[in-house]
Each structure stands twice: as C-alpha cells, then as structure tokens.
Amino acid sequence: xxxxxxxxxxxxxxxxxxxxxxxxxxxxxxxxxxxxxxxxxxxxxxxxxxxxxxxxxxxxxxxxxxxxxxxxxxxxxxxxxxxxxxxxxxxxxxxxxxxxxxxxxxxxxxx
Numbered sequence: 001x002x003x004x005x006x007x008x009x010x011x012x013x014x015x016x017x018x019x020x021x022x023x024x025x026x027x028x029x030x031x032x033x034x035x036x037x038x039x040x041x042x043x044x045x046x047x048x049x050x051x052x053x054x055x056x057x058x059x060x061x062x063x064x065x066x067x068x069x070x071x072x073x074x075x076x077x078x079x080x081x082x083x084x085x086x087x088x089x090x091x092x093x094x095x096x097x098x099x100x101x102x103x104x105x106x107x108x109x110x111x
Contacts (some may be wrong), residue, residue, distance in 0.1 A: 024069070025068070025069050025070070026059065026066045026067070026068070026069060027066070027067045027068070027069040027072045027073075028064055028065070028066055028067075029043060029044070029063070029064050029065040029066070029067075030064070032067060032072060035076055036076075044063070047065075054075065054078075055072075055075055056068060056071040056072060056075055
C-alpha cells in the first residue's frame with residue numbers, strides 16, 4: 001500500500017472504523033434510491049423489476065450495492081427527450097392581481 005494511502009486510512013480517530021473515500025465513479029444504492037424517489041428498503045425489494053426495465057447490473061454481488069455512475073446516469077436520464085414534467089420547471093409568477101385571477105381561471109377551467 002502506498003504511504004500516502006496508508007496515512008489517509010490512519011487519519012481517523014483511534015478506535016474508529018477505517019473507511020475508504022467514496023469514488024466519484026461509483027454510485028451507491030442509497031444515492032440511487034434517493035434519485036429514484038424511493039426508500040432504500042423499497043429499492044432492494046424492487047431491484048429485480050428495475051433490472052427488467054433495463055437498469056445496469058451491479059458492480060458487487062452483496063450489499064451495499066454499487067453501480068457504475070456513468071451507466072446509471074445514462075439510465076436515469078434515458079427519457080429526458082420527453083417534455084418536462086410540471087415540477088421540473090419553476091412556475092411563472094403573475095405580475096398583478098388581474099393576471100393571477102386570469103391564471104387561476106385558466107387553470108381551473110373558469111374562462
């Protein structure tokens with residue numbers, strides 16, 4: 001092991017668990033679940049269905065699962081050529097009360 005790497009691992013407080021720094025090239029299951037908008041438990045239960053939908057395979061066979069970040073970003077953004085979802089774009093603010101009333105009337109079908 002390189003001396004710099006050994007020092008980096010030994011910087012933790014005595015008795016603390018040694019952890020390796022997270023690689024920017026790896027996406028962990030927790031981050032992926034957050035990006036999908038589901039809990040980690042739900043992710044682990046529905047992982048088979050996600051693989052059937054084309055999700056790239058894991059880099060590890062055990063938990064916590066790790067994925068190739070570049071492949072996962074491509075899979076997550078696969079439908080981005082579709083029109084934006086309502087939450088993707090900030091709503092425009094009306095300039096006056098009359099504009100606001102007209103906006104509400106159009107939104108609620110009261111023209």
